[in-house]
Amino acid sequence: MSSLKKLLEIASVAAQRFIAHDGWAIASHIALSILIALFPFLILLAALAGLFGTKSLADEAGVLIFDTWPREIAKPVVNEMHRVLTEQRGGVLTVGAVLALYFSSAGVESLRVGLNRAYGLREQRPWWLTRLESIAYVICGAFAMLAFALLVVLGPLIWRNILNVAPGLEPLSLTVAIGRIGITAILLVGVLTIAHKFVATGRRSLMAVIPGVAVTLVLWFLAGLGFGYYLDRFSNAYVSTYGSLATAMVALVFLYWLAAMFLFGGEINGTVIAARRVRLQARMREKQARAQRL
Template identity: 25%
Template sequence: MKNRLVRYITHHRRYHQLIEWLKGRRINRRQASLYSVLLVLIGKIRKDELVDRGNAVAFNFTLSVFPLLIFIFTLIPFISAQIPGLEVNIMGFLEEVVPPDIWGQVAPTIQDIVSNQRSNLLSFGFLSAIYFAGSGILSLMRAFNAIYRTKEKRSYLRTRGVATVITFLLAGVLFVAIILIIVGQVVLDWLDNQNLLHDLLDGRITVWGIVALRFVVVFLIFQVAISFIYYLAPSIKERWHFFNWGSVFASLACIAVSFGFAYYVSSFGTYNRLYGSIGTLIALMIWFYLLGMILLIGFEINASIDKASRKDFDPKSNPAIG
């Protein structure tokens, strides 16, 4: 049955038209055609055991996220006096990003942490965040090296240092995102108080414009964060462009999966009824698993473009169907 379906597809006129169209599309002005990239990508996804690597990434992310969040949230009370509205905007931002059922469980704890200064927890959170968050990044680095078919050439200390640098960069991106959200809200409030929004545009266009602007900001946050990971994590000599097709795909997919999973959990999810409060942890791990798979597939796209761009690449050795 499968062979008959494959023969039908490969002998169809539309199939050959699609192949010719894909061969005519070029990626980043390089030698690789979209057809060659898809051939490599399909073959690599089959061989690279992404499900197992996604499970490992999700497990390490689950271990690393709590110390990292403790450190970041414990730092907030020390700087909230200099940035009015910081605490409120952080809680609002997290409420939009985190799936509702998960947010309902963790919101009181986060609210308590960001409202009270705890210097002893800050020092503990700093040390544990560096170690565990670095371990989460290390799992991604190992997965990237396996996908790219390269060995880790950096020493353990240098590898751990790169993981720590990526951790700090991601934390920095998060802080910049929070500041942008605060500044944006201040600007919108000022425009609204001056009645400039209603004078320039009608209400419906204004609402859609604000929604679009928020989406662009969220996309840029994901894009910069993922680009840092793809640029620094793998042990390769020739670096890709900082912004690349893999990071664009991963950014859009992470946003779509986050909002889609949040909608599913709030509308159809029954894990909380079955497992009680531990269901929140299960939902969190599923979310991390989906994000981890997206990061791996985005890296697969970059690796496929790189392989298909090589002069010795032979499309016949990478069959798309079969």
């Protein structure tokens, strides 16, 4: 019971910190930045995949991104994504690809602003250095997405060859199907961990960021179920309100809630770290008081 009370106290303090740090406003900034950065990132994926001689790999990587989205949101966005990725473009060293790289990095910068506030930190580095760091994250993220996509593409092929040699393993085919979900989950955990550990200024241990990552994943899962249920029954409200912009607005609102939950996870970590710091300072004062008495 005391553990539950402690968790509720942490959540309550984190909620207060979220509001005090303008969490809702920062969440809207993150949502808009991510939406603006999304398709430039997909263009960059296509350009990099072209270096390896296959555009289908970028298409598969893009599908991986939307695997965790509710079907009602992901389907129209994926349709546009296919159109973007199948257009013929020049090599990676074109003006368009360079601009795509720059605009994609804006999404990382928005996460940095939100996390710095959540952890109660202030960025001291010059803007151009943090921008270069964000660009590096985007490039590494693009290669990671292509690598994960390669696993997804090659996995079924390898499994079919295994079944040709050992047909008795066919009952395990469901495990291979679940593998795609597992790869997406690993990707999400990795992205969240990197964001909390390295994107915000300063450095934190892995144990210090795990609570916020876990809370964010749980909230995202519930948000996906809830938002999908809502759209399945009330999607006409968006169409009647926003007309042809309904798809973009639905995606923006969904990203807004995801961003708010992401920031709340950061506030959870910030609350726990602050509480540990207070306890450590109290112990230090107690030790000093004992030393003075002796």
